[in-house]
């Protein structure tokens with residue numbers, strides 16, 4: 001019996017499914033237990049090494065155990081501790097760093113996770129506008145707050161039915177009422193967008209979206225559609241919330257918004273801002289953020305671990321590296337190199353394929369042209385992609401075996417062995433095809 005199986009067997013007695021959170025359970029034979037991580041590599045408890053393109057769902061932008069960041073965090077802990085429940089100078093310093101990278105930010109508040117940052121942004125939008133309704137985009141993911149845990153049931157949708165997929169909760173325990181104030185529209189669907197703003201005329205506090213959907217294989221909003229959304233929000237006093245939890249400080253120094261040149265009223269950040277240390281933030285227009293405060297009628301925001309110095313010192317160092325070195329160019333180059341390798345492998349194997357999104361957050365879809373909507377994704381050959389991924393994992397390439405999760409790159413990928421990758425990808429696609 002492998003050490004991994006032993007550990008899972010024991011863990012099952014102590015945690016539901018034997019894991020600390022749902023998404024880590026990959027079944028009785030495939031659930032991964034990691035012993036250590038360094039650079040772009042993981043080593044599991046049985047001593048197997050993987051080159052990792054999952055990177056903890058995206059936060060690792062420099063590499064695991066980056067010594068620059070770790071040293072900064074250790075120095076902070078030793079000199080000033082981790083948490084006092086009081087303000088520090090570092091709070092302002094980190095916001096100043098973010099403002100220098102992201103021009104749409106005037107004021108910010110911190111959080112500990114993407115979920116918390118999104119909840120803070122939505123509450124702020126409601127407090128500012130005095131409205132309650134919000135809208136999101138099909139295929140997006142904004143964390144585990146009940147109101148945002150609704151999705152189009154694409155798995156059981158008949159793509160040829162001519163009907164829309166059913167909207168369902170992520171799972172049990174989510175009250176039906178949590179969906180009462182939320183509309184979901186399709187990405188790049190102009191008619192749905194116009195209709196939304198007619199139906200909910202001046203009722204929407206905010207629209208929340210990832211313009212490059214880091215949770216739907218980096219399918220992206222078109223420039224025109226995002227601009228129309230921006231214009232409609234402005235016209236109706238609806239706040240545009242761009243969720244850059246995955247894309248922020250990854251796809252570009254200024255995030256997805258800088259690639260479009262279209263800016264939100266409020267933005268959420270997390271993942272890459274701390275290279276894997278838990279830290280998040282939300283912020284934007286000063287007039288909007290100024291509704292947050294302690295006065296009667298103000299929006300409440302807080303939390304024991306908010307702006308804890310472990311997260312903030314990691315953010316301080318990570319953002320400094322991202323702003324002042326060519327780290328993101330290196331990350332993008334690694335993504336481009338892997339895109340080239342995989343493109344060759346798929347072409348040689350005769351597989352229709354397309355890549356979506358920026359190279360640092362690379363969507364791979366087995367279909368002829370880049371999906372424009374989440375429903376288009378359903379028409380891709382995701383079963384073959386999944387079989388390919390399991391073969392890769394077998395051969396020491398770690399990734400999420402679901403094409404809705406992009407491949408993530410970090411600075412440490414600059415040292416990967418591309419010839420080896422091409423070889424294992426060729427073997428993996430061959431095996432996946434022959435098993436069909």
Ligand SMILES: Cc1ncc(COP(=O)(O)O)c(C=O)c1O
Nearest residue numbers: 113114115141142143243245246
């Ligand atoms: C776009 C987006 N928003 C919010 C979240 C939630 O972040 P967290 O898991 O840190 O709560 C995620 C997580 O993957 C995300 O991708």
